[in-house]
Amino acid sequence: MQQHFDSVTYALGSAEIEMQMADVRPLPIFSEEAVAFLTAFSARILSGAEVKAYPDVVTLGFWCRSAALRQMQKIYDAERNRLGRGIVFHMAPSNVAVNFAYSCLAAFLAGNASVVRLPSKDFPQVDVLCRIFAETLAEFPALFPYFLFVRYGHVQEVNEHYSRMCQTRVIWGGDATIDAIRRTVLPPRANEITFADRHSLSVIDTSVYLAAGDKERIAQDFYNDTYLSDQNACTAPCFVVWLGTAEKVKAAQEVFWSTLYTLVKDRYTLQGVQAVDKLTQLYRLGVHAAARQVPMADNLITRIRVAELTEELAAYKAGSGFFIEYRAQELAEIRPLCGISCQTLSYYGVQRDALLQEILSMRPAGVDRIVPMGRTMDFALIWDGVDLIRTMSRVISTI
Structure with a gap:
């Protein structure tokens, strides 16, 4: 019945x-x-x-x-x-x-x-x-x-x-x-x-990025991965790891975030409640981790730079354009982010096979997907x- x-x-x-x-x-x-x-x-x-x-x-x-x-x-x-x-x-x-x-x-x-x-x-x-x-x-x-x-x-x-x-x-x-x-x-x-x-991260090789002639497309790909879902999707990267020297990372960050900002300010609307959520998470992160906010034009993009990657950082992710950044000299440094709660690892300028081999050598509890930047939300029958x-x-x- x-x-x-x-x-x-x-x-x-x-x-x-x-x-x-x-x-x-x-x-x-x-x-x-x-x-x-x-x-x-x-x-x-x-x-x-x-x-x-x-x-x-x-x-x-x-x-x-x-x-x-x-x-x-x-x-x-x-x-x-x-x-x-x-x-x-x-x-x-x-x-x-x-x-x-x-x-x-x-x-x-x-x-x-x-x-x-x-x-x-x-x-x-x-x-x-x-x-x-x-x-x-x-x-x-x-x-x-x-x-x-x-x-x-x-x-x-x-x-x-x-x-x-x-x-x-x-x-x-x-x-x-x-x-x-x-x-x-x-x-x-x-x-x-x-x-x-889950949480996700993106790895960017700064040398390849700085040499790229299609930086607007790269910004569009990253926008699609993040802002289209308000970073609510588990696939959306909340961590951005930059590979390279301090000088190159600084140069790449300036170009990358300014190019992305041009897109965000024209296409994205930040609601009041989202701004409060970001601010709350920023204060929590500041209390419990060695982190500092990177000044931006407004609150559409919130960047937090950390000097060290730890497993606990995953607890401080937020949405609506909230990014935790780290400069790495080698791929092995991402290991603390690859715990059981890590879902998607997206990349730009990094060789996929080298990235896969690095992850396999770590034998992490997490990382279920490795995809190019711009394709984090592509659904597959293995999820x-x-x-x-x-x-x-x-x-x-x-x-």
Whole structure:
């Protein structure tokens, strides 16, 4: 019997669709149905006039286009004995607009139906994507029971209801959110994927940067990595490590931050509450660490220079253009930032393979992604070190 909750509203689907989900059959990974749906979904995004106002939605459209799906599928070509686990319950993060769609579509490629709790914050991108999901599903009516998007507050009873329904639970949120949701018991054979609080850093080789002729593009890439998400995304670097001599680092910093500032002042609006948050974190950092603020024209870019990198610095990250800087003479000096809470390491002017080898030699508890500057937010089916397709599917073995 389907339980009714007055606190639940359906952004996609209905109570009737929710009842039908119990009879949904898992699909093979990268099923014909999933590939056809995502291809049509991508086409609707990329042809929509209103979507052009939202770069993160456009990026999603490119991510799931037909050619991209073929590239993703190659990794799993030898694993045709995989089926989805059943229903995946996604707790989307409140501060990243399109994350829920990536999570849901990854689950669908893994052969599952999805119940998605949408972000609590009102994002226009969410409304746009819900409409595009609905329009695409109209072309594939048999797939309606595979997608249910809901909104509700902090209601433990509802969390318990959807947790009982699922075979996999995916929690995108801070540590406190994960702790709270884990009080809700899962079915015995269900598994869970959690994406906790993380921090990220960027490494810049000053010699290569100073010689670059496209410094405006570099600034745009860094802006996309940071300001587009208000640095709320775990992928957004809060640490900037400069490789080089003191003289070169000083010269590179002056050019880099002034070029970035030109972009920020034209495109970004700092809210009062964000300014207060930055100031609070600055005072905390000043009390507990040897740090000093670098003067800037205003509060759009807040720079804090530290003389030493320590693991504790990760606790002082903030958003809205808050950066902790350090000058390093060699890559090995970044090790204190590469603990278990470190997610993404972006780079400019550094050889990727050399960076990878340095990280492997450290054997850190963290660092799950190494990407070029400008691509920190590129979603992949291996995220935070977790293979989403394999984790959200099961193998039928033979002897």
